[in-house]
Amino acid sequence: MADSSSMDMDQDVARRLFEEGATLVLMGVPQGTELGIDCKSWQVGPRFRGVKMIPPGLHFLHYSSVNSPSCGTEIGPKTGLFLNLKPRQILLANWDNKEEDLNFTASQNEEEVNRIRANLQDLDPFLGPYPYEVMRKWVSLTDHLSEEVATKLQPLSGRICAFSDVIPELQLTHTKDREEQNLPRNDTACQSMREGLDKLPRMKPREGTELRFSVIPEKMYPPGATPAEITQYSLDLTYAMETLLETHHKLRPLDLLGELQFAFVCFIIGNVYEGFEHWKGLLALLCRAEEAIRRHKELYLGLIAVLYHQLGEVPPDFFVDIVSQDNFLTSTLQDFFQFASGPGVDGSLRKRAEKFKAHLTKKFRWDFDADMEDCAPVVVELPEGIAMD
Known part of the structure; x- marks a missing residue:
């Protein structure tokens, strides 16, 4: 780890982070391990002992073990965990060679932590500074994600793994x-x-290793709905979305955006495909809930801001390989823009949606005004008396 990031901040910020920032002391991490915090990662060198000057708040620590160089270097699957760091906190972990994981039990030893704090000056040359240049990006991707929501969604094991156990x-x-x-x-x-x-x-x-996402209702309609009502509830997913809010985010509806951000970080940074699937499911629910768009102005203003930052951070080929598959994103957002321009929608939300639509059209050349039915399969009428096996 180099000290280049400290050059990207002014002296006042550097001094404040030096005095108030948290420190991750990570002992015994094997050379060559790919380790990162938030939106940046490095290959660990022989002198690495941790990260200093970390802004207090929620962060995502992630790492991939490497095998012995004699076998030819291979990077293992990524493991990550959310940490909520306090000002001047020292969090201590030792690398467990058998588990190929970080063990944080040393942080519970107050005597050991105090010893590290007393010798922090000697340790300083072996600590890389937090990559401050990614701080703005990280905050924009997690501004609705609280420690409480992250803890609730994270596996009981505390580890988010790219490959499930x-x-x-x-x-x-x-x-x-x-x-x-x-x-x-x-x-x-x-x-x-x-x-x-x-x-x-x-x-x-394995019990305790699964992500604990909110359960998206399997049935999009209430019990006892008539066929006509089932059709209506399937076109406007407000009932299903309100059910999810009531069940999982009743006290703070905006925590749903935190869950959307958690799922996105798990996928984009943690390489967890399940995170992408849940992100898709939540997005479809939010964008296709016509009545909810009229009811929840703040939630949808927040959704536009969340998507603006998320879609600005994905690699260009991501859309071709995954998001554009089955035209998911364009068709989902097309529904949202149509509903957001409908009657009864708050004026400020309508304007924000129009600006967002124009931004995406310009940036990605997506045509949200195309008739999606043009892409539907053609139904061929067969002459009477001709059957198809």
């Missing part, structure tokens, strides 16, 4: 057990890939 749903160690579950025997040859996949046990995340 999974175990079989059922322990089927014997052929008899497999037969009882109507699964094929392991000792028979597979005739197809499908048959081979069917032989694999169903997996589930």
Whole structure:
């Protein structure tokens, strides 16, 4: 880690961070480990002992272990965790070679922390400064994400892993057990890939390792809805969105934006695909809730600001590879812009939505005014008497 970031801030800010900033002391991290905080990462050098001058508040520490150089360097899957750091706090962790993870139990040893604090000046040359140049970007990506929301959504294990730790749903160690579950025997040859996949046990995340996202309602309509009502609730997802708010964010509806930001950070920085899937699900719910857009002005003004910063930070090929898949983002935002321009929508929200639409059209050349039905499959009427098998 180099000290270049300290040159990017003025002397007053540097002095304030030196006096008030938190310090992460990370002992024993193997050379070559890819380690980062918030939106920046580095490869750890031989002198690395941690990060200093960290602005107080919520941060995302992330790292990927490396194997022995004698085996050829390979970077492992990323692990991350949210930390809420207080002014002048010293957080101490030791690298666990067996687990290939950071162990923070040393931070609970007050005597050890005080010893580090007393010798901080000697440790200073081995501490890299917080990359202040990414601070503005980090704040813009997490301004609705509180420590409380991050703690609630983070796995009980405290670790967010790019690859889930999974175990079989059922322990089927014997052929008899497999037969009882109507699964094929392991000792028979597979005739197809499908048959081979069917032989694999169903997996589930190990308890305590799963992300605890809000549950998006499976049914978008209330119990007892008529077919006509089901159609209406499926076109306007307000009922489903209000149900999610009532269940998970009743006291602070804007925490839903914090959850959207948490999911985005998990994907963009933590490489957790589940974060992207949840981000998509929340976005579809928010953008397709016509009545809610009229009811929740502050929530939707906030949503536009959140999306503005998120879409400004993704790599260019991200849209081609993932977001543009099935035209998800453009069709979802097209619905939002249509509803935001409808009757009964607050004037300031309507104007903000129009500006955001113009910004996206200019930046990404997306056409939100195209008729999406032009892309729908053509229904071919067959002459009477001709059937298709």
